[in-house]
Amino acid sequence: MKIGELSKKTGLATSKIRFYEDIGLLKLVNRSANGYRTYPPEAETVLNLISNGQKAGFSLDELSKLLPSDLGDWHHDDLLTALRQKLDDIEAMQKKLAENKRQLKNILVEIEAKPNDMACAENAKRVISQLGLSKEVSPGSKASK
Template sequence: MMKIGELAQKTGLTTSKIRFYERIGLLKTVDRRSNGYRTYPPQAVLILGLITTAQRAGFTLDEIRTLLPSDLQHWDHDALMDALTRKIADIEALQARLAQSKAHLLRLVEDIQARPEDMDCAANAHRVLTNMLMEHPENLDVTPDDVRLLDKTDRRLSVRRGRSKKVVSP
Protein backbone atom coordinates (compact mmCIF):
# COMPACT_ATOMS: atom_id res chain seq x y z
CA MET A 1 0.00 0.00 0.00
CA MET A 2 1.19 3.51 -0.72
CA LYS A 3 0.19 7.01 0.29
CA ILE A 4 -1.13 9.53 -2.21
CA GLY A 5 2.21 11.35 -2.54
CA GLU A 6 3.98 8.17 -3.55
CA LEU A 7 1.20 7.33 -6.02
CA ALA A 8 1.46 10.82 -7.48
CA GLN A 9 5.21 10.42 -7.87
CA LYS A 10 4.85 7.02 -9.60
CA THR A 11 2.15 8.20 -12.02
CA GLY A 12 3.25 11.78 -12.65
CA LEU A 13 -0.21 13.01 -11.65
CA THR A 14 -0.92 15.64 -9.04
CA THR A 15 -2.47 14.61 -5.74
CA SER A 16 -5.48 16.79 -6.54
CA LYS A 17 -5.99 14.93 -9.86
CA ILE A 18 -5.83 11.59 -8.03
CA ARG A 19 -8.38 12.81 -5.46
CA PHE A 20 -10.57 14.05 -8.33
CA TYR A 21 -10.51 10.62 -10.01
CA GLU A 22 -11.40 9.08 -6.66
CA ARG A 23 -14.23 11.57 -6.08
CA ILE A 24 -15.84 10.89 -9.49
CA GLY A 25 -15.58 7.13 -9.07
CA LEU A 26 -12.79 6.26 -11.49
CA LEU A 27 -10.36 5.22 -8.77
CA LYS A 28 -12.16 2.86 -6.42
CA THR A 29 -9.29 1.01 -4.77
CA VAL A 30 -8.74 3.49 -1.96
CA ASP A 31 -8.47 2.61 1.70
CA ARG A 32 -8.54 5.10 4.54
CA ARG A 33 -6.46 4.66 7.64
CA SER A 34 -7.74 5.63 11.06
CA ASN A 35 -5.77 8.89 10.78
CA GLY A 36 -7.68 9.77 7.55
CA TYR A 37 -4.78 9.17 5.19
CA ARG A 38 -5.60 7.51 1.89
CA THR A 39 -3.67 4.40 0.95
CA TYR A 40 -3.60 2.82 -2.48
CA PRO A 41 -2.74 -0.69 -3.68
CA PRO A 42 -0.11 -1.20 -6.40
CA GLN A 43 -2.86 -1.69 -9.03
CA ALA A 44 -3.83 1.99 -8.60
CA VAL A 45 -0.76 2.88 -10.69
CA LEU A 46 -2.09 0.74 -13.54
CA ILE A 47 -5.63 2.11 -13.24
CA LEU A 48 -4.39 5.71 -13.32
CA GLY A 49 -2.21 4.84 -16.31
CA LEU A 50 -5.24 3.43 -18.11
CA ILE A 51 -7.27 6.56 -17.32
CA THR A 52 -4.50 8.86 -18.57
CA THR A 53 -3.96 6.82 -21.75
CA ALA A 54 -7.69 6.67 -22.48
CA GLN A 55 -8.01 10.44 -22.05
CA ARG A 56 -5.12 11.01 -24.46
CA ALA A 57 -6.90 8.74 -26.95
CA GLY A 58 -9.96 10.99 -26.75
CA PHE A 59 -12.19 9.14 -24.32
CA THR A 60 -14.27 11.26 -21.97
CA LEU A 61 -14.25 10.57 -18.25
CA ASP A 62 -17.82 9.23 -18.52
CA GLU A 63 -16.76 6.83 -21.28
CA ILE A 64 -13.81 5.69 -19.19
CA ARG A 65 -16.06 5.20 -16.16
CA THR A 66 -18.38 2.88 -18.09
CA LEU A 67 -15.47 0.84 -19.48
CA LEU A 68 -13.31 0.43 -16.37
CA PRO A 69 -14.22 -2.69 -14.42
CA SER A 70 -14.54 -2.59 -10.65
CA ASP A 71 -11.33 -4.60 -10.59
CA LEU A 72 -8.85 -5.29 -13.34
CA GLN A 73 -9.84 -8.97 -13.55
CA HIS A 74 -13.35 -8.53 -14.99
CA TRP A 75 -13.25 -6.62 -18.27
CA ASP A 76 -16.29 -6.59 -20.57
CA HIS A 77 -14.47 -7.60 -23.75
CA ASP A 78 -17.35 -6.82 -26.13
CA ALA A 79 -18.04 -3.38 -24.63
CA LEU A 80 -14.34 -2.53 -24.68
CA MET A 81 -13.91 -3.61 -28.32
CA ASP A 82 -17.05 -1.70 -29.33
CA ALA A 83 -15.85 1.48 -27.58
CA LEU A 84 -12.38 1.21 -29.13
CA THR A 85 -13.83 0.65 -32.61
CA ARG A 86 -16.18 3.64 -32.21
CA LYS A 87 -13.31 5.84 -31.01
CA ILE A 88 -11.21 4.84 -34.02
CA ALA A 89 -14.11 5.79 -36.32
CA ASP A 90 -14.47 9.12 -34.47
CA ILE A 91 -10.75 9.82 -34.90
CA GLU A 92 -10.88 8.94 -38.61
CA ALA A 93 -13.84 11.28 -39.12
CA LEU A 94 -12.00 14.04 -37.26
CA GLN A 95 -8.88 13.46 -39.37
CA ALA A 96 -10.96 13.77 -42.55
CA ARG A 97 -12.53 17.03 -41.33
CA LEU A 98 -9.11 18.39 -40.35
CA ALA A 99 -7.61 17.43 -43.72
CA GLN A 100 -10.50 19.18 -45.45
CA SER A 101 -10.04 22.28 -43.29
CA LYS A 102 -6.31 22.30 -43.95
CA ALA A 103 -6.83 22.01 -47.72
CA HIS A 104 -9.36 24.84 -47.59
CA LEU A 105 -6.97 27.07 -45.64
CA LEU A 106 -4.10 26.29 -48.00
CA ARG A 107 -6.28 27.29 -50.97
CA LEU A 108 -7.29 30.45 -49.12
CA VAL A 109 -3.65 31.39 -48.43
CA GLU A 110 -2.83 30.73 -52.08
CA ASP A 111 -5.74 32.91 -53.21
CA ILE A 112 -4.78 35.75 -50.86
CA GLN A 113 -1.15 35.61 -51.99
CA ALA A 114 -2.21 35.71 -55.65
CA ARG A 115 -3.18 39.37 -55.20
CA PRO A 116 -2.45 41.46 -58.27
CA GLU A 117 0.31 44.00 -57.57
CA ASP A 118 -1.94 46.99 -58.23
CA MET A 119 -4.72 45.77 -55.90
CA ASP A 120 -5.00 47.06 -52.34
CA CYS A 121 -5.76 44.81 -49.38
CA ALA A 122 -9.49 45.68 -49.16
CA ALA A 123 -10.06 44.96 -52.85
CA ASN A 124 -8.07 41.73 -52.51
CA ALA A 125 -10.21 40.66 -49.56
CA HIS A 126 -13.27 41.38 -51.67
CA ARG A 127 -11.80 39.35 -54.55
CA VAL A 128 -11.02 36.42 -52.27
CA LEU A 129 -14.51 36.46 -50.72
CA THR A 130 -16.11 36.57 -54.14
CA ASN A 131 -14.00 33.61 -55.27
CA MET A 132 -14.95 31.67 -52.13
CA LEU A 133 -18.64 32.33 -52.66
CA MET A 134 -18.52 31.44 -56.33
CA GLU A 135 -16.54 28.24 -55.81
CA HIS A 136 -18.37 26.93 -52.75
CA PRO A 137 -21.66 28.74 -52.06
CA GLU A 138 -22.96 25.57 -50.38
CA ASN A 139 -20.48 26.04 -47.52
CA LEU A 140 -21.87 29.43 -46.61
CA ASP A 141 -25.38 30.54 -45.83
CA VAL A 142 -25.73 32.66 -48.96
CA THR A 143 -28.04 32.69 -51.93
CA PRO A 144 -27.06 33.09 -55.58
CA ASP A 145 -28.40 36.68 -55.29
CA ASP A 146 -25.85 37.35 -52.53
CA VAL A 147 -23.08 36.13 -54.83
CA ARG A 148 -24.32 38.35 -57.68
CA LEU A 149 -24.52 41.38 -55.34
CA LEU A 150 -20.96 40.81 -54.15
CA ASP A 151 -19.87 40.37 -57.77
CA LYS A 152 -21.51 43.67 -58.79
CA THR A 153 -19.87 45.46 -55.88
CA ASP A 154 -16.53 43.94 -56.87
CA ARG A 155 -16.95 45.17 -60.46
CA ARG A 156 -17.84 48.66 -59.22
CA LEU A 157 -14.68 48.71 -57.06
CA SER A 158 -12.56 47.67 -60.04
CA VAL A 159 -14.10 50.32 -62.32
CA ARG A 160 -13.70 53.00 -59.65
CA ARG A 161 -10.01 52.16 -59.38
CA GLY A 162 -9.65 52.46 -63.16
CA ARG A 163 -9.44 48.74 -63.86
CA SER A 164 -11.90 46.59 -65.66
CA LYS A 165 -12.30 43.04 -64.54
CA LYS A 166 -13.86 40.15 -66.35
CA VAL A 167 -15.99 38.28 -63.84
CA VAL A 168 -17.89 35.09 -64.48
CA SER A 169 -21.41 35.23 -63.07
CA PRO A 170 -22.88 32.17 -61.40
Protein backbone atom coordinates in the same frame (compact mmCIF):
# COMPACT_ATOMS: atom_id res chain seq x y z
CA MET B 1 0.80 3.23 -0.62
CA LYS B 2 0.12 6.89 0.09
CA ILE B 3 -0.93 9.44 -2.50
CA GLY B 4 2.54 11.01 -2.76
CA GLU B 5 4.12 7.69 -3.71
CA LEU B 6 1.31 6.97 -6.18
CA SER B 7 1.85 10.42 -7.67
CA LYS B 8 5.56 9.72 -8.17
CA LYS B 9 4.91 6.31 -9.72
CA THR B 10 2.31 7.59 -12.18
CA GLY B 11 3.63 11.09 -12.82
CA LEU B 12 0.20 12.50 -11.99
CA ALA B 13 -0.32 15.37 -9.60
CA THR B 14 -1.92 14.47 -6.29
CA SER B 15 -4.75 16.87 -7.11
CA LYS B 16 -5.49 14.92 -10.31
CA ILE B 17 -5.50 11.64 -8.39
CA ARG B 18 -7.94 13.13 -5.88
CA PHE B 19 -10.07 14.44 -8.77
CA TYR B 20 -10.25 10.98 -10.36
CA GLU B 21 -11.27 9.63 -6.97
CA ASP B 22 -13.92 12.34 -6.49
CA ILE B 23 -15.56 11.64 -9.86
CA GLY B 24 -15.55 7.88 -9.25
CA LEU B 25 -12.90 6.82 -11.77
CA LEU B 26 -10.48 5.71 -9.08
CA LYS B 27 -12.33 3.52 -6.62
CA LEU B 28 -9.30 1.80 -5.15
CA VAL B 29 -8.79 3.96 -2.11
CA ASN B 30 -8.94 3.31 1.58
CA ARG B 31 -9.11 5.90 4.34
CA SER B 32 -7.22 5.30 7.53
CA ALA B 33 -8.51 6.50 10.90
CA ASN B 34 -6.47 9.70 10.57
CA GLY B 35 -8.05 10.43 7.15
CA TYR B 36 -5.01 9.59 5.04
CA ARG B 37 -5.66 7.92 1.73
CA THR B 38 -3.96 4.62 1.02
CA TYR B 39 -3.96 2.90 -2.33
CA PRO B 40 -3.33 -0.70 -3.36
CA PRO B 41 -0.81 -1.42 -6.12
CA GLU B 42 -3.68 -1.79 -8.65
CA ALA B 43 -4.39 1.93 -8.30
CA GLU B 44 -1.24 2.61 -10.32
CA THR B 45 -2.58 0.42 -13.14
CA VAL B 46 -5.97 2.16 -13.10
CA LEU B 47 -4.35 5.61 -13.19
CA ASN B 48 -2.12 4.58 -16.08
CA LEU B 49 -5.18 3.26 -17.95
CA ILE B 50 -6.98 6.57 -17.35
CA SER B 51 -3.98 8.62 -18.43
CA ASN B 52 -3.31 6.55 -21.56
CA GLY B 53 -7.00 6.43 -22.38
CA GLN B 54 -7.17 10.22 -22.34
CA LYS B 55 -4.09 10.42 -24.56
CA ALA B 56 -5.88 8.10 -26.99
CA GLY B 57 -8.83 10.50 -27.11
CA PHE B 58 -11.24 8.98 -24.62
CA SER B 59 -13.18 11.39 -22.43
CA LEU B 60 -13.39 10.81 -18.70
CA ASP B 61 -17.05 9.91 -19.15
CA GLU B 62 -16.17 7.29 -21.76
CA LEU B 63 -13.46 5.90 -19.50
CA SER B 64 -15.84 5.69 -16.55
CA LYS B 65 -18.11 3.47 -18.65
CA LEU B 66 -15.21 1.30 -19.82
CA LEU B 67 -13.19 0.76 -16.67
CA PRO B 68 -14.50 -2.10 -14.57
CA SER B 69 -14.65 -1.66 -10.81
CA ASP B 70 -12.55 -4.82 -10.61
CA LEU B 71 -9.65 -5.01 -13.07
CA GLY B 72 -10.21 -8.74 -13.35
CA ASP B 73 -13.72 -8.18 -14.72
CA TRP B 74 -13.24 -6.66 -18.18
CA HIS B 75 -16.15 -6.88 -20.60
CA HIS B 76 -14.35 -7.94 -23.77
CA ASP B 77 -17.08 -7.09 -26.27
CA ASP B 78 -17.77 -3.68 -24.70
CA LEU B 79 -14.07 -2.86 -24.76
CA LEU B 80 -13.73 -3.87 -28.42
CA THR B 81 -16.82 -1.88 -29.37
CA ALA B 82 -15.52 1.23 -27.60
CA LEU B 83 -12.08 0.93 -29.19
CA ARG B 84 -13.56 0.46 -32.66
CA GLN B 85 -15.88 3.43 -32.16
CA LYS B 86 -12.95 5.61 -31.03
CA LEU B 87 -11.00 4.60 -34.14
CA ASP B 88 -14.01 5.50 -36.32
CA ASP B 89 -14.29 8.86 -34.52
CA ILE B 90 -10.60 9.58 -35.07
CA GLU B 91 -10.81 8.66 -38.76
CA ALA B 92 -13.83 10.96 -39.21
CA MET B 93 -11.94 13.73 -37.43
CA GLN B 94 -8.90 13.18 -39.65
CA LYS B 95 -11.10 13.39 -42.75
CA LYS B 96 -12.65 16.64 -41.50
CA LEU B 97 -9.22 18.07 -40.64
CA ALA B 98 -7.91 17.16 -44.10
CA GLU B 99 -10.87 18.99 -45.66
CA ASN B 100 -10.25 22.02 -43.41
CA LYS B 101 -6.58 21.97 -44.37
CA ARG B 102 -7.45 21.85 -48.07
CA GLN B 103 -9.82 24.80 -47.70
CA LEU B 104 -7.25 26.84 -45.77
CA LYS B 105 -4.59 26.13 -48.39
CA ASN B 106 -6.99 27.31 -51.11
CA ILE B 107 -7.72 30.49 -49.17
CA LEU B 108 -4.00 31.09 -48.63
CA VAL B 109 -3.28 30.67 -52.35
CA GLU B 110 -6.03 33.14 -53.19
CA ILE B 111 -4.85 35.70 -50.63
CA GLU B 112 -1.25 35.37 -51.78
CA ALA B 113 -2.40 35.97 -55.38
CA LYS B 114 -3.29 39.57 -54.50
CA PRO B 115 -2.34 41.89 -57.31
CA ASN B 116 0.30 44.42 -56.26
CA ASP B 117 -1.95 47.37 -57.03
CA MET B 118 -4.89 46.02 -54.99
CA ALA B 119 -5.57 47.08 -51.40
CA CYS B 120 -5.86 44.35 -48.79
CA ALA B 121 -9.55 45.10 -48.17
CA GLU B 122 -10.31 44.81 -51.89
CA ASN B 123 -8.36 41.56 -52.03
CA ALA B 124 -10.40 40.24 -49.12
CA LYS B 125 -13.61 41.00 -51.01
CA ARG B 126 -12.16 39.32 -54.11
CA VAL B 127 -11.22 36.18 -52.17
CA ILE B 128 -14.55 36.03 -50.36
CA SER B 129 -16.48 36.36 -53.61
CA GLN B 130 -14.39 33.61 -55.24
CA LEU B 131 -14.91 31.32 -52.27
CA GLY B 132 -18.65 31.84 -52.47
CA LEU B 133 -18.65 30.90 -56.14
CA SER B 134 -16.27 27.97 -55.89
CA LYS B 135 -18.01 25.94 -53.20
CA GLU B 136 -17.85 22.36 -54.25
CA VAL B 137 -21.10 20.46 -54.27
CA SER B 138 -20.63 16.76 -53.82
CA PRO B 139 -23.29 14.12 -54.38
CA GLY B 140 -25.27 13.63 -51.19
CA SER B 141 -24.31 16.98 -49.67
CA LYS B 142 -27.02 19.28 -48.35
CA ALA B 143 -26.22 21.87 -51.03
CA SER B 144 -26.99 19.41 -53.82
CA LYS B 145 -30.38 18.34 -52.46
